[in-house]
Amino acid sequence: MVIEYMGDILRAEVAMGKELQYKAKNRPAYMFRIDSERVIDATRSGSPARYINHSCSPNCVAEVVTFERGHKIIISAARRIDRGEELCYDYKLTPVADQSKIPCHCGAANCRKWIN
Ligand SMILES: [Zn+2]
Structure with a gap:
């Protein structure tokens, strides 16, 4: 972990x-969708995990862990991570019909060119 x-x-x-509301205030929103009903909003009270970028060739993986009283999102290493290496995981965003595509700039050899 x-x-x-x-x-x-x-x-x-x-x-x-x-x-x-955040958009109207020109404030970046940091959100992680747990499932179709719940979202973690890390914009105001999140951990530094909210700053982890997307990559098509990530060194971490994000997992939803279910407990008796709820859910937690755990970012775990997917391989050995060198000192100073930027952490990243695949956001696995699903395309939404009326939403514009978000270009990916991860630089990986297998980059899919779009985050969603
Ligand atoms: Zn990419």
Whole structure:
């Protein structure tokens, strides 16, 4: 385990509203979708895990771990990570029909060119 992705767990509808509020304030939103109903909002009270970038060839993996009283997002090493190496994981964003594509700049040989 490297770090837990921490933040406020919100219902998906509430998270969408919050994201619009952050956009209106020109503030970046840091969110992680647990499933179709829940999202972790790390914008205001998250751990440093919110700053981990996407890569198509990641050195970490993000896993949803279910406990009796809820869920946690755990970022774990997928391979040996050298000192000073940037942490990254595959965001695995699903394309949404009315959403524009987000270009990927990870630089990996197998880069998919788009994050979603
Ligand atoms: Zn890429």
